[in-house]
Amino acid sequence: VISPPRSIQEIAALLRSGAATAVELAEATLERIEAFEPALNAFLTVTRTLALEQAAAVDDLLAAGVDLGPLMGVPIAVKDTFATRGVPTTGGSSTLARYVPRTDADVVVRLRAAGVVLVGKTNMNEFGWGLDPRLGRVNNPLDPSRTAGGSSGGSAAAVGSSNIVAAVGTDSGGSIRIPAAFCAVVGFKPSHGRVPDSGMLPGCWSLTDAGPIAHSAADAAAVFGCLARAPEEKQSCVCDPPTLGVLEDWIQECRPEIASALDCALTRLAQEGWRLIPVRLDLSGTHAAWMLTFLTETATALAPFLGERLADTSAEVRWAVNTGLTVPAHAYLRAGHFREQLRARVDKALGDVDALVAPTASAPPTADEPPPRDEAYYADMRFTVPFNLTGHPAVSLPARAAVEPAGLQLIGRLGDDERLLALAARLEDTLERRVVGAA
Amino acid sequence: VRTARKLAEAWRLALLTRNAASFGALFAESAVFLDVEHREPEDRLRARPLHGPIEIEAVTRDWLDRTPEFRYDILRSVGDDLVCALLWEYELPGAEPFTGLTWIEAESGLIVRAFVAFDSLALLGAHPAEVRDWISELEAMEP
Numbered sequence A: 001v002i003s004p005p006r007s008i009q010e011i012a013a014l015l016r017s018g019a020a021t022a023v024e025l026a027e028a029t030l031e032r033i034e035a036f037e038p039a040l041n042a043f044l045t046v047t048r049t050l051a052l053e054q055a056a057a058v059d060d061l062l063a064a065g066v067d068l069g070p071l072m073g074v075p076i077a078v079k080d081t082f083a084t085r086g087v088p089t090t091g092g093s094s095t096l097a098r099y100v101p102r103t104d105a106d107v108v109v110r111l112r113a114a115g116v117v118l119v120g121k122t123n124m125n126e127f128g129w130g131l132d133p134r135l136g137r138v139n140n141p142l143d144p145s146r147t148a149g150g151s152s153g154g155s156a157a158a159v160g161s162s163n164i165v166a167a168v169g170t171d172s173g174g175s176i177r178i179p180a181a182f183c184a185v186v187g188f189k190p191s192h193g194r195v196p197d198s199g200m201l202p203g204c205w206s207l208t209d210a211g212p213i214a215h216s217a218a219d220a221a222a223v224f225g226c227l228a229r230a231p232e233e234k235q236s237c238v239c240d241p242p243t244l245g246v247l248e249d250w251i252q253e254c255r256p257e258i259a260s261a262l263d264c265a266l267t268r269l270a271q272e273g274w275r276l277i278p279v280r281l282d283l284s285g286t287h288a289a290w291m292l293t294f295l296t297e298t299a300t301a302l303a304p305f306l307g308e309r310l311a312d313t314s315a316e317v318r319w320a321v322n323t324g325l326t327v328p329a330h331a332y333l334r335a336g337h338f339r340e341q342l343r344a345r346v347d348k349a350l351g352d353v354d355a356l357v358a359p360t361a362s363a364p365p366t367a368d369e370p371p372p373r374d375e376a377y378y379a380d381m382r383f384t385v386p387f388n389l390t391g392h393p394a395v396s397l398p399a400r401a402a403v404e405p406a407g408l409q410l411i412g413r414l415g416d417d418e419r420l421l422a423l424a425a426r427l428e429d430t431l432e433r434r435v436v437g438a439a
Numbered sequence B: 001v002r003t004a005r006k007l008a009e010a011w012r013l014a015l016l017t018r019n020a021a022s023f024g025a026l027f028a029e030s031a032v033f034l035d036v037e038h039r040e041p042e043d044r045l046r047a048r049p050l051h052g053p054i055e056i057e058a059v060t061r062d063w064l065d066r067t068p069e070f071r072y073d074i075l076r077s078v079g080d081d082l083v084c085a086l087l088w089e090y091e092l093p094g095a096e097p098f099t100g101l102t103w104i105e106a107e108s109g110l111i112v113r114a115f116v117a118f119d120s121l122a123l124l125g126a127h128p129a130e131v132r133d134w135i136s137e138l139e140a141m142e143p
Helices: A008-017 A022-040 A048-063 A106-113 A153-160 A177-182 A217-227 A248-252 A256-271 A286-312 A315-324 A329-349 A375-381 A385-390 A417-438 B004-016 B020-024 B052-065 B120-125 B129-141
Strands: A043-046 A075-079 A117-122 A143-147 A166-171 A186-189 A209-214 A243-247 A275-279 A355-359 A394-398 A407-411 B027-035 B043-047 B071-079 B083-091 B098-107 B110-118
Touching (some): A008 A022, A022 A043, A022 A048, A022 A075, A022 A117, A022 A153, A043 A153, A048 A117, A075 A106, A106 A117, A106 A217, A153 A166, A153 A209, A166 A186, A177 A186, A177 A394, A186 A417, A209 A217, A217 A394, A217 A417, A243 A256, A248 A256, A256 A275, A256 A417, A286 A315, A286 A329, A286 B052, A329 A385, A329 B129, A394 A417, B004 B098, B004 B110, B020 B052, B027 B052
Parallel strands (some): A075 A166, A243 A355
Antiparallel strands (some): A043 A117, A166 A209, A186 A394, A394 A407, B071 B083, B083 B098
16 A cells, blocks of 8 residues: 655655556555545545556656656546546536537646646536536545635645645636635646646636645645746746735734734744744725636637526526626726726835745535625635735745634745745745744 | 406516516416517617517516616506506606507416507617716716
8 A cells, every 4th residue: 555645756766766656656546536525525526547547658658768858657637627538527517417528638748748647537616607506516635524725625635635746726716716725735826827727718818827726835836847838037046034015904803813824834933043024905995806807808718618408506696697798898897997006006015125924714614515696705715816916926824823824825926936936935834943943 | 368458567566576487477478568679689770579478578577687676657558458558657767768659468367469669769878887987987986
C-alpha cells in the first residue's frame, strides 16, 4: 500500500527512484478516491480507465528515458467545466449529463502534454452558481457536515482529503480561493488571461480564470507553470525583507476566529522581520459591479448554449440567466468603468509593497450554504470579488494556526503571478518554521 | 365544473401566489396559450404559442423566477360559463402600470384557449429590483 504522497516533488522522487510506478500511484489514488467519495461527493466522473492508460504510458516513457517534467505521472483532477475528449463534461448540471466533448480544453491539452494522469472530473456548483440537487453538494474533508464551498468545491475537497496533490478549478468571484480556504489548502487565481480559457463551458468571460488548488504554493506554482502562457515581462525577485500591505479593516470585519488566525499569522511574520504596512481599499460598489458583470456575461453565454435546457436547471441558474438578460447596456458599461477605476486603486495600493494581504472568506464554512442570491452568500465573497473585477492575481493560503479553516489571501501585481507564488511559498516557509519552532 | 370566470380568478390567484404548478393545472392537455410576450428564443419576431399544461407551467415558472413582486388586478370581466374577457392592470415596482386584455375559453372546467394582449414595450423600462439597486449604487459613486 502506498501512503498518499503530499507533494508533486514527492511523487517525482518516487517515480524517478523506482520506488513506485505511475500505475501503482494511480491505482492507490483511485482506491482512495473510491473510499472517500461516499462522504465527500467530490467527483462527478472518476476516469479510472483513462488514468490507468495514461499512467502505463508514463511508465513506458520513463523506462525509455523520456522525462516530460515535474507533473509527469502526477494524478490530477479537473473541475467539470473543462471539456475533456471522450469524458462527460457537465458543468455541475445534470442537464448536460450526456454531453461528451470531442476535444479537450486548452488546460487539459497542456496537462496531457505534461504527462499528468487525469483521475477525474470534480463536482462543482451548477454552472458555477446554482446547485443541482441531483448531483448534490461537495462536503468538507475537514468536517463532512459542512460545505466545502464553491464553486470549485470538488477540486478543493479532493486535495484537502489528500486523495490527490493538486487539482484545477476556475474562479469568477472566489471559486478557487474560497473552497481552498474552507478545505485548508492553497488556491491560486492567476492574473486575468494568463491561463487559456478555450474549452471551458460558457460563463462570465471577463471575470473567470482557471488555476490550481494544491497543498503548497510550490505545487500550485508547478501546476500553474504547466497551465499558463509565458509572462509578458521578466518578473523581479521578492524584496528582502518582504513588505506586505495589510487590509486591516477587512480583517476586522471577519468573524473573531478568522480575524484572530490572520492576526496570529501576521504577528509571526512581523517577528520574522517581514514589514507590514496598513493599507485601505474601499469595497463600495464592488458588489453591484460584480453582479451586473457576472449576470450579464453568464446570461449572454449560457442562454444560447442551454436553449430550452435552461428550464431544467436549478432555480438559481434560471434566475441568474433571466436576470442577466434584463441588465441594460449602460449598466454593464458602467460596471466596466467602475472596474477600471478599482484596478487603478489596487495598483496604487500595491505601489510600495510586494503584495496585499487580506482575508479570503470572512467566516468558516457552515453546514448549510445560503442560495447565491442571498446577501449571506455574497458576504463570503466580498474579499475575493474585487480581484476578479480588477484581474489581479490572488492566492489563498491556510493560516496554519487556525482552529477553524481560515484563508490568508495575498494579492500581487497584474502579470506578476510567478513572483506572487514565490512570495506565498516564502510566507508558508516562515509560518511553518515558526510553528515547528514553537512546538 | 369551473366556469370561465372562475378560471380567470384562479389564474390571477396562481400568479399572485407565484404558483406555476397551479397555473399550469388550469389548462387542458389540448390547450393553446398565446401571450404577446411569449416569443421564440432564437427569433424574437416569431410568436410562440404554448401547448398543454406542462409547457405552460415551465414557461410560467421561468417567468416568475425573473419577475419581482408585482400587482395584477382585474378591472372588469365579461363572459359566461364558457368564455370570459378580462381587462386587467399590471404593475412592477419602479415602472408605470399598464393595462391589457385576456380572453379565456373553457371546456369541462379547464382552459382550452387563452390569448393575452398588451403593450409589451411598456415592460422595457422595468428591471428586477436587484438590478435597479445595483445600477443606483454605481450611479451614486460617479462624480
